Amino acid sequence: MDKRPLNVGLIGGGKGAFIVHPHQKAIHFDGTRRVVAGALFPDPKIALEEAEKWPYPIQGYGSYDEMIAAQASLPEEKRLDYVLIVTPNHVHYDPAIKALKAGIPVFCEKPLTVNLKQATDLVKMVRKTGIPFGVAHTYLGHWTSRFSRFIVRSGLLGEVRWVDSYYIQGWLATRLEASGQKQASWRTDPKKSGAAGCIGDIGTHALMQLRYVTGLEVTELSAQLERFVPGRALDDHFTIYCRLNNGARALVRASQICSGHKNDLGIVVCGTKGTLRWRQEEPESITISLLGQPDRIYWRGCVTANDGFLKDLPADLMAEPTIPPGHPEAFHDAFARLHRCFEADIRKWKATGKVTIDGSKYANIDDGWMGIAFIETCVKSAAKNGAWTKMPKKI
Numbered sequence: 369m370d371k372r373p374l375n376v377g378l379i380g381g382g383k384g385a386f387i388v389h390p391h392q393k394a395i396h397f398d399g400t401r402r403v404v405a406g407a408l409f410p411d412p413k414i415a416l417e418e419a420e421k422w423p424y425p426i427q428g429y430g431s432y433d434e435m436i437a438a439q440a441s442l443p444e445e446k447r448l449d450y451v452l453i454v455t456p457n458h459v460h461y462d463p464a465i466k467a468l469k470a471g472i473p474v475f476c477e478k479p480l481t482v483n484l485k486q487a488t489d490l491v492k493m494v495r496k497t498g499i500p501f502g503v504a505h506t507y508l509g510h511w512t513s514r515f516s517r518f519i520v521r522s523g524l525l526g527e528v529r530w531v532d533s534y535y536i537q538g539w540l541a542t543r544l545e546a547s548g549q550k551q552a553s554w555r556t557d558p559k560k561s562g563a564a565g566c567i568g569d570i571g572t573h574a575l576m577q578l579r580y581v582t583g584l585e586v587t588e589l590s591a592q593l594e595r596f597v598p599g600r601a602l603d604d605h606f607t608i609y610c611r612l613n614n615g616a617r618a619l620v621r622a623s624q625i626c627s628g629h630k631n632d633l634g635i636v637v638c639g640t641k642g643t644l645r646w647r648q649e650e651p652e653s654i655t656i657s658l659l660g661q662p663d664r665i666y667w668r669g670c671v672t673a674n675d676g677f678l679k680d681l682p683a684d685l686m687a688e689p690t691i692p693p694g695h696p697e698a699f700h701d702a703f704a705r706l707h708r709c710f711e712a713d714i715r716k717w718k719a720t721g722k723v724t725i726d727g728s729k730y731a732n733i734d735d736g737w738m739g740i741a742f743i744e745t746c747v748k749s750a751a752k753n754g755a756w757t758k759m760p761k762k763i
């Protein structure tokens with residue numbers, strides 16, 4: 369198998385964009401991937417200027433169309449092995465579909481698109497071509513998220529009855545977008561963000577955490593989308609009551625107006641035998657509460673099987689590279705784990721012509737579609753004052 373570092377091209381990321389920087393650090397994390405090119409801004413002149421200012425040398429392009437088209441004339445070892453899309457939501461679909469048509473794998477920020485039609489088009493294209501496609505749900509990259517998934521899905525908590533999955537922030541407690549602040553401006557603009565604000569920006573993370581850890585799906589929901597800040601065009605707070613496909617219930621909730629909260633993502637899973645708790649701001653451990661027993665706290669790096677609760681642990685989970693316990697892994701490590709796993713799938717695809725991306729290591733195209741289906745169903749329910757509304761069937 370070819371061991372040269374994979375070449376990555378950035379779509380978006382210029383002029384003070386935030387999310388590109390943890391991504392590009394994660395890309396370089398292992399020495400087996402590198403950013404070599406970028407179309408960093410919609411204006412071609414600024415895009416080239418931003419490439420010149422990049423912290424290390426990259427090939428700048430005036431547009432992603434130009435960058436994608438250029439690949440055909442390059443020698444194999446110089447071509448992009450995947451593109452990373454870190455643009456506002458309304459510029460996810462077009463570069464993604466064009467990259468796929470050019471045979472280039474795609475790693476895309478969430479939410480996948482701004483509507484279900486676009487998301488469906490991408491699903492069909494990925495299924496037709498078999499080209500690797502990942503969605504950047506960061507928090508799946510925490511080792512403890514994967515450990516939580518093993519515990520819940522292996523039945524150690526019994527049958528799941530109730531899930532509370534949440535993401536609480538406070539940075540939009542005032543009308544920050546009125547100041548021209550870049551991150552606030554596009555996230556609160558329906559033309560760039562889509563039909564929902566808070567729910568698309570961070571609510572999809574809460575939904576993804578629920579689905580990833582439990583393996584359950586939302587079948588029907590009752591949604592309240594709210595705007596607390598006067599003059600804001602999109603929701604900044606929401607509460608969604610859900611029915612799950614095993615008969616359990618769940619609360620998916622998020623807010624960006626709760627002062628003092630930073631990136632408070634967490635999940636509580638209550639089963640017939642016990643409860644699991646995990647928080648992103650304390651990502652090194654999970655807490656297990658069993659009936660009639662003291663709480664068990666499991667720390668990353670200090671987990672062993674057959675301790676009276678845990679049974680045989682999956683070899684691939686225990687083999688995942690981590691740093692020694694007591695040296696905290698965090699946000700950048702989670703990003704790196706996602707890119708590392710995406711790299712492995714790309715290399716397998718290049719070597720064999722096919723790969724199965726099942727969503728166990730990072731969110732796949734179907735997970736992205738479910739996020740958009742969830743957003744649109746919530747908007748419909750909220751418009752009917754929280755009426756119970758069924759989720760669309762998977763395609």
